[in-house]
Amino acid sequence: MLNVEHLQAFYGNAQALEDISFTVNEGEIVCLIGNNGAGKSTTLMSISGIIKQKQGTIQFNGEDISQLPAHKIVSKGIIQVPEGRRIFPTLTVEENLKIGGFLKGKISKARLEEIYSIFPRLKERRKQLGGSLSGGEQQMLAIGRAMIGEPKLLMLDEPSLGLAPQIIDMIFDSIIALRKSGMTILLIEQNAELALDVSDRAYVVELGKCVLSGECEVLRNDQQIQSIYLGQHEQESVV
Amino acid sequence: MYLDILVSGLAVGCIYSLIAMSYSLIFRSSGVLNIGTGEFVMVGGLVGYSVISTLTTNYYLSIIIAMVIAGTVGYLANTLVFHPIQKRGGQDVHVLIASIAILISLPQIGALLWGAEPLSFPNNISQGQVNLGVTQISGMSFLIILLSFAIMIVFQVFFRFTRLGQAMRAIADDRIMSQLLGVNNHKYIAIIFLIAGGLTGIAGVLLGPIYYASYDMGTIGVKAFAAAVVGGFGNVTGAVIGGILLGLIEAFGGTMVSSQFRDLILYGILIAVMLFRPTGILGIKQRRDTA
Ligand SMILES: Nc1ncnc2c1ncn2[C@@H]1O[C@H](COP(=O)(O)OP(=O)(O)OP(=O)(O)O)[C@@H](O)[C@H]1O
Ligand SMILES: [Mg+2]
Numbered sequence: 001m002l003n004v005e006h007l008q009a010f011y012g013n014a015q016a017l018e019d020i021s022f023t024v025n026e027g028e029i030v031c032l033i034g035n036n037g038a039g040k041s042t043t044l045m046s047i048s049g050i051i052k053q054k055q056g057t058i059q060f061n062g063e064d065i066s067q068l069p070a071h072k073i074v075s076k077g078i079i080q081v082p083e084g085r086r087i088f089p090t091l092t093v094e095e096n097l098k099i100g101g102f103l104k105g106k107i108s109k110a111r112l113e114e115i116y117s118i119f120p121r122l123k124e125r126r127k128q129l130g131g132s133l134s135g136g137e138q139q140m141l142a143i144g145r146a147m148i149g150e151p152k153l154l155m156l157d158e159p160s161l162g163l164a165p166q167i168i169d170m171i172f173d174s175i176i177a178l179r180k181s182g183m184t185i186l187l188i189e190q191n192a193e194l195a196l197d198v199s200d201r202a203y204v205v206e207l208g209k210c211v212l213s214g215e216c217e218v219l220r221n222d223q224q225i226q227s228i229y230l231g232q233h234e235q236e237s238v239v
Numbered sequence: 240m241y242l243d244i245l246v247s248g249l250a251v252g253c254i255y256s257l258i259a260m261s262y263s264l265i266f267r268s269s270g271v272l273n274i275g276t277g278e279f280v281m282v283g284g285l286v287g288y289s290v291i292s293t294l295t296t297n298y299y300l301s302i303i304i305a306m307v308i309a310g311t312v313g314y315l316a317n318t319l320v321f322h323p324i325q326k327r328g329g330q331d332v333h334v335l336i337a338s339i340a341i342l343i344s345l346p347q348i349g350a351l352l353w354g355a356e357p358l359s360f361p362n363n364i365s366q367g368q369v370n371l372g373v374t375q376i377s378g379m380s381f382l383i384i385l386l387s388f389a390i391m392i393v394f395q396v397f398f399r400f401t402r403l404g405q406a407m408r409a410i411a412d413d414r415i416m417s418q419l420l421g422v423n424n425h426k427y428i429a430i431i432f433l434i435a436g437g438l439t440g441i442a443g444v445l446l447g448p449i450y451y452a453s454y455d456m457g458t459i460g461v462k463a464f465a466a467a468v469v470g471g472f473g474n475v476t477g478a479v480i481g482g483i484l485l486g487l488i489e490a491f492g493g494t495m496v497s498s499q500f501r502d503l504i505l506y507g508i509l510i511a512v513m514l515f516r517p518t519g520i521l522g523i524k525q526r527r528d529t530a
Contacts, residue, residue, distance in 0.1 A: 069423075088409050
């Protein structure tokens with residue numbers, strides 16, 4: 001479905017991505033894991049067409065989308081929930097949701113109710129300004145807002161960032177529910193354990209390069225991954 | 240007497256409000272601080288004058304034509320100047336200097352086309368009185384106030400309830416996120432320049448009959464800019480409040496304290512407001528524009 005090859009990206013003169021290649025097949029959850037500054041968010045912003053200084057190929061369903069403007073990429077069905085959620089602070093919860101379906105024309109009550117049934121908390125707060133929500137509520141709204149646009153590929157950038165454990169569980173439950181409904185998802189996480197649990201396949205990004213990839217099952221047992229990303233130090237694994 | 244001052248202050252304040260809204264609409268959506276906004280007012284005033292003195296005697300028609308022409312000038316300023324500069328990596332200072340170029344060059348073009356003499360609108364437009372039961376007020380002021388309030392209400396409704404208006408507010412909040420949801424920022428920012436230009440065009444034709452139209456009438460833009468800042472820069476409701484406040488301070492200060500020091504009083508009060516509320520009455524809203 002999504003095929004990225006030898007992607008390079010730049011901020012001015014600084015090169016942020018050197019060589020990123022990966023594939024997401026229909027119906028899969030694929031995750032990119034890696035440390036701070038590895039280039040995960042830059043990868044998503046490049047796919048979404050926000051970062052324009054880039055080289056390499058980005059194909060979506062066989063079509064080259066690397067030169068398209070951001071709104072055209074959304075209309076192809078690629079929607080991103082960016083890092084930090086970026087809720088519109090002066091729009092109400094409901095207005096935020098409606099903007100999510102901007103390209104769908106008028107959003108019906110029934111469609112809003114579908115989202116509210118997944119995140120009932122949003123319904124309670126629907127008249128409240130986006131800026132007044134808690135972090136967890138903002139993440140629910142950000143995911144709901146993306147879903148209203150009926151993505152074919154949903155890209156989530158660190159949905160667990162800064163959230164309490166129960167909220168993270170609930171957000172990840174909703175991600176699992178989404179995948180059961182057939183959604184294709186590209187997930188970014190620093191919390192590798194969480195990411196490997198819900199995903200089918202994973203790519204490890206370091207300093208702007210994909211250095212490792214494989215089935216999550218396999219990666220979870222990989223020595224190197226365990227020591228660097230899963231926080232299990234060698235002493236522990238010896239015991 | 241107080242009523243007259245109130246009405247004329249309110250009328251002039253409404254004109255400031257319309258121009259201040261233009262400043263704020265443009266700034267909030269595109270990040271452009273268009274110092275040349277006042278010159279769009281001049282375009283409106285002079286075009287309105289020409290229309291009313293040659294084409295038609297219908298004042299409303301002259302308002303509409305001036306609105307369309309000034310709107311077009313605003314639109315072109317964006318497509319030919321501001322947007323290309325931003326797209327090629329120009330920063331705020333570069334955009335600012337381009338808008339200063341507009342501020343300086345448009346009046347020269349105005350003088351070239353309409354001459355340097357102040358041009359008076361026909362007297363019959365500004366002479367009428369309106370009966371308000373117990374008292375009479377200037378018909379021109381009445382029209383300005385009525386029309387301005389109607390425009391402001393239309394804007395509130397548009398931004399609150401329409402899909403397009405909500406998308407424009409989304410752009411104003413976060414210019415990256417709006418694109419990530421499929422909003423074509425470039426297109427809607429162009430429309431905002433068109434609307435904002437149109438607002439200043441209306442302001443120019445409303446201003447013409449109470450003063451005159453001339454190539455240098457764009458200096459009103461400075462006061463309107465001050466109004467926008469006092470109200471809370473980038474905030475459209477703030478622009479309305481700031482404009483009306485300025486008009487009233489100016490009218491009462493000028494007639495009751497000293498007409499000679501009218502501007503001194505006005506800007507003195509402005510500085511005092513800024514000292515107490517540096518971000519303006521309604522405050523500045525943060526706009527995100529980086530990835
Ligand atoms: N706006 C920017 N301007 C310049 N350099 C940037 C910018 N944003 C990111 N970078 C640089 O690009 C590199 C990749 O950053 P990116 O945000 O993609 O990392 P990340 O993997 O998402 O990290 P994190 O886990 O902290 O979110 C880093 O070296 C970062 O400093
Ligand atoms: Mg990141």
